[in-house]
Amino acid sequence: MGQVIEVDNQRGETHPLLTETGTGGLFSAGYLRDRPAGAYLEDDETPVFLLTNGKRGVEIDREDGTEQLTAGSGYRTIVVLTDRRLVILVGDSDAVSVDGDQCLTVRLVDVDGVAAETGRREGRLSVTRTSGGTLTLHAGADGLDAAAAYLTAASQAWIHVENTLDDVQRSLVAATGHCDAGEYDAALEAAQEAYHGLNEPRRAANRFDGEWTASAMVARVDQVQRRCASMLAEARLGRARRFSDDAEAHWRDDEFEAAHDAFDDAREELETVLTYDSAAVSDRDAVHEERDRVERVTAELAAAPLRRAVEADRDATDADDPADAADHWDDALEAYCTVLELDWGADERRFEGDPDQLRERLGEVVERLVSARRTAASKAKRAGDWYVGAEQYEVAIEEFEAARDQYDLALAVARERYAGATDHLTVEREAIESRVERTTALRDGEEVGPVTTPDEDADTEGVFDVEATICDGEADTTVSVDGEDAPDSEGQTDETSEVAAIDSSQNGSVERPDR
Structure with a gap:
């Protein structure tokens, strides 16, 4: 008989289904053959629900037909619903092309629809993919509706976050192009637009994390935010170099006030960059040195007219x-x-x-x-x-x-x-x-x-x-x-x-x- 288990991540306990391997006995079900289910997860991936069945396995419906994957004798099919993916593990799969456990994954952002059907003791969860085809997962009836509700909410949240991040990344691409062309003002504007575009996906990710104690969506937004910060730093460093060059030119033309203004602008950009996280600034020591140089040259400029x-x-x-x-x-x-x-x-x-x-x-x-x-x-x-x-x-x-x-x-x-x-x-x-x-x-x-x-x-x-x-x-x-x-x-x-x-x-x- 299959099971549906909601993982208690707040207590930090790990379920045996994620850590054990081997066959079951007369009165116990087995696990996977080669590696425990937890080994198939990424380091920053959090399991939320576990679905198991013994003999029913998983059915894959495609345009060209249906494929049935079942576990070998003494093993089980374990499905892990994480905060990022749907991980389907068939212990000692009977597939001809597989020797041992078989692993199938579906990103939550690629889930197009979810449906749950339950009987007295068993149920099945159908997952339609955006690329086409349906996966039917067999499990116990108790808790299956909750698992289906999570999968629906998680996939919708991921789709929303990724769609908004697409806009952010388009702005980042534009900022990169402007930087490559030496158009640092336009690059900064595009990078700031990208950074401000993170507000909505950040709210959605935090809301999802707060409800399910699942941080993958937050980590995804953090990843894009680091790219935004790196682009902001690059644009500001480019502006600082340009301001410094402008200051030197003004100084050569005896335009002392304009030179001082430009050096002030350069120093402000450099100090702003130094407030960014270390991951956003590849060579923080070089930025410190340039900031110190600008301050030193500005002091020389202040004394030059007299x-x-x-x-x-x-x-x-x-x-x-x-x-x-x-x-x-x-x-x-x-x-x-x-x-x-x-x-x-x-x-x-x-x-x-x-x-x-x-x-x-x-x-x-x-x-x-x-x-x-x-x-x-x-x-x-x-x-x-x-x-x-x-x-x-x-x-x-x-x-x-x-x-x-x-x-x-x-x-x-x-x-x-x-x-x-x-x-x-x-x-x-x-x-x-x-x-x-x-x-x-x-x-x-x-x-x-x-x-x-x-x-x-x-x-x-x-x-x-x-x-x-x-x-x-x-x-x-x-x-x-x-x-x-x-x-x-x-x-x-x-x-x-x-x-x-x-x-x-x-x-x-x-x-x-x-x-």
């Missing part, structure tokens, strides 16, 4: 030539302004540099910049005066124009940041413009009223070498003048000197040195 300003400040202080110094002061001014404007209006500054100290130094830099421009202009003006005295008018004009350019640069800064210096600089620039006009007239042979060079600019003794601030390949870089001072490269602006008109009666001679 460091550049300080370096320009130092270069200006160390420069010997006033024009070079002015250019460095100009760089320092721009750099300090950049540092001061970073994170303007933000509650918390991300870049190094105290705003009050920056403003104070900025004022000093402006003064030194204007002073250096004025000194460079004075140097060029004195050189121009000397070249006029040497009747080298083209070179003189170049020197005066260089002086005028320096005044223009100084005025541009003064008008915006040093208003007190604009009037004085404007007067000096006008004087330079007058020199350009007079020297141009001298060069062109026009009449220019005589102007006497001030006595303090004359030196009746000695010969001086003069280095021009601007000189092309055709002009002399050194001239000898008897009875006149050469322009002092470090001299200050002479407010009262005029362009000297040299006539043939003036003492002294101008000689071109041999090359």
